[in-house]
Amino acid sequence: AQKVTQAQTEISVVEKEDVTLDCVYETRDTTYYLFWYKQPPSGELVFLIRRNSFDEQNEISGRYSWNFQKSTSSFNFTITASQVVDSAVYFCALSVGGSQGNLIFGKGTKLSVKP
C-alpha cells in the first residue's frame, strides 16, 4: 500500500526564518513520482515540483529547495528566508507507476509566516 505522511500539522515562523516541511512516503513500487503542492487561502492547489524515483538530485528554485532521499523515503521541502506570501497549506503527494495518475496526498502542513 502507498502512503504519504506529513507529521507537521502546523508550523509558525517569523519572516526571514528558514523552514523545512517534512514528507515521508511508503511504496513498494520502484517507479514513482513525488510532488509538492501549495494551497494558498484562495483554495486552488499550485504545483511546485515533481521528482521521479530515479532522480535523487536535490533541486533548488529560488528560495525553495527539495531534498529527496530514497534511503529514508523522504522528500523534504525547505523555504529559505520565508516571506508572508509563503503562508499556505503545503501538500506532499505520491504517484506510483501505472496508477493512472492517481495522486496519494499527505494531510498537509499549514505554514504561517508572521511579519
Add this chain to the structure above:
Amino acid sequence: DGGITQSPKYLFRKEGQNVTLSCEQNLNHDAMYWYRQDPGQGLRLIYYSQIVNDFQKGDIAEGYSVSREKKESFPLTVTSAQKNPTAFYLCASSIIRGQLLTGELFFGEGSRLTVL
C-alpha cells in the same frame, strides 16, 4: 488564459437534495479528476476520467456520480446517498503522456458545499 473553472464557488443544500458541481477546462487535457478535501485531511479521490465517455471510481466514490460527455467538462453530482457531503471539492486535470500519467495536476479554485 487557460485554466480550470469550477462553479459555484459556494453552495448550500438541504438534506436529501442532489447537487451538481461544474468543472470546465480549456487546457486540452485528457484526464480530469474530482477530489474531496476535509479540514485537516489530505485530498481524497472521488472519480477520475482519462477519456471522453469513460471514468473510474476513486477511493470515495459512494454517493457521487460523474459524466464525461465532452473533453472539456467533468461535472460531479453529489447525491442524497452521500452521508456527509459538507466539504471542499476540487477539480483537476492533467496531460496523459504514454502509459503513465505525468501526475502534474492543474487545479480549479474549488467549490465549498455546505449541507444545512
